[in-house]
Amino acid sequence: MHNNELVLYYQPKVCLLRGVVIGAEALVRWSDREHGLLAPDVFLPLAEKSGLLHDLTLKLLDQIVDASKQLREREELGSLANPALSVEPMSISMNVAPNDLASRTISNRIKELLAGREIRSTDLQIEITESAVMGNVDRVYDDLCRLKSMGIKILMDDFGTGYSSIDRLSQLPFDALKLDQGVVKRMGTSRQNLDVVRSAISMARELGMTSVAEGIESAEIYNFLLAHGCEEAQGYFIAHPMSFADFQDFLSVNHHFEGSQIGRVHQASLDLLRYRKMLMDAAFCARLGQGVSLKSVADPEIDFDVRRSPIGSWYYGVGQQLADVESFVSMEDSLRKVHADGRSFLQLIRSGMSATELEQSISNIDIQIGSLISQLHKLEHLLLTSRA
Ligand code: C2E
Ligand code: MG
Ligand code: MG
Numbered sequence: 001m002h003n004n005e006l007v008l009y010y011q012p013k014v015c016l017l018r019g020v021v022i023g024a025e026a027l028v029r030w031s032d033r034e035h036g037l038l039a040p041d042v043f044l045p046l047a048e049k050s051g052l053l054h055d056l057t058l059k060l061l062d063q064i065v066d067a068s069k070q071l072r073e074r075e076e077l078g079s080l081a082n083p084a085l086s087v088e089p090m091s092i093s094m095n096v097a098p099n100d101l102a103s104r105t106i107s108n109r110i111k112e113l114l115a116g117r118e119i120r121s122t123d124l125q126i127e128i129t130e131s132a133v134m135g136n137v138d139r140v141y142d143d144l145c146r147l148k149s150m151g152i153k154i155l156m157d158d159f160g161t162g163y164s165s166i167d168r169l170s171q172l173p174f175d176a177l178k179l180d181q182g183v184v185k186r187m188g189t190s191r192q193n194l195d196v197v198r199s200a201i202s203m204a205r206e207l208g209m210t211s212v213a214e215g216i217e218s219a220e221i222y223n224f225l226l227a228h229g230c231e232e233a234q235g236y237f238i239a240h241p242m243s244f245a246d247f248q249d250f251l252s253v254n255h256h257f258e259g260s261q262i263g264r265v266h267q268a269s270l271d272l273l274r275y276r277k278m279l280m281d282a283a284f285c286a287r288l289g290q291g292v293s294l295k296s297v298a299d300p301e302i303d304f305d306v307r308r309s310p311i312g313s314w315y316y317g318v319g320q321q322l323a324d325v326e327s328f329v330s331m332e333d334s335l336r337k338v339h340a341d342g343r344s345f346l347q348l349i350r351s352g353m354s355a356t357e358l359e360q361s362i363s364n365i366d367i368q369i370g371s372l373i374s375q376l377h378k379l380e381h382l383l384l385t386s387r388a
Contacts, residue, residue: 009241019259121151130162181215229263
């Protein structure tokens, strides 16, 4: 640390929906004169044991802040040079250990950096491994919430190796699940292993989290993840970790990465089916009468704002990149209508509607959902043929 021999390497991350580089993961190396470049697994456990982790983490955070500043300058210069072509803002993710969180080392420093406007909350993300969180929930929970309240995204790293229960997961303030590279690599070996990845992507969506995959080493794996709605990707297939200077060079080259919303459009049709099922469940519970159904099932909540619904967060978020596609634009009216109809359907159930009213309302909602699904299918066909 005194000799400044700890350096960060940056491994690019790509948005699978758009095929563009959106940032990098910072990975520490010890550049030792005698032994060359040492991997973190070799020296981090020693740093932790000898009580040096606290200082090491702060030093690395300083390096990331410098890197972020340079990336921001690049972004600002780019938009000055050509206001019509905005340069993608970069986000750097940093790995932390439970002690970094329990001691508030990271969050105290980040708070200062944000207050001094030295970084924006979107410049930085925090990664912590699933096993580290699950073994230390009580020690890290408050700090995770604190970071989240500052607008910092938090990723659960190596997801699939730490035995988290879905119940625990839904209560922790994670923004993204980063699938473990072992899980990603095994995908190609059997149908079951493929299904594990597919359900992890769907689970992330249902919990309102982003799905990220690491350890992607081939085009086959990259394309499968893209087709199933995984949102971000990292791995040797895209690029190996590299020095910051090399990362800047990497950004200035016009790389082509495949990107498509096709997987996300498929997820949107699943969102609609889940929405319909939620309404059906509420109707079914009403028929059963009081006291024999789960309250959250009998009386579900639909946010007033369609933008906050699962499908709305795609449509009004990243989906907007398809705003020049007719079948995308024409979905908006039905989307708003089916959302409003769902809310009135629940109100009618609460006030005790007749069987005829129920039948009529369900039919109306089904017409809207049917039309939305067929528009999503059209969009899928279009994305297939245009490779957009
Ligand atoms: P991680 O956060 O899961 O990082 C991903 C690891 O996988 C990195 O190893 C990266 O070089 C490697 N990797 C990336 N793409 C591929 C691929 O396509 N194939 C294969 N086989 N490997 C790939 P690395 O740099 O040796 O880091 C190991 C672990 O050390 C990291 O795992 C992270 O948990 C920890 N670590 C790294 N830097 C830091 C740090 O600054 N602080 C803390 N607390 N932990 C760190
Ligand atoms: Mg990581
Ligand atoms: Mg990992």
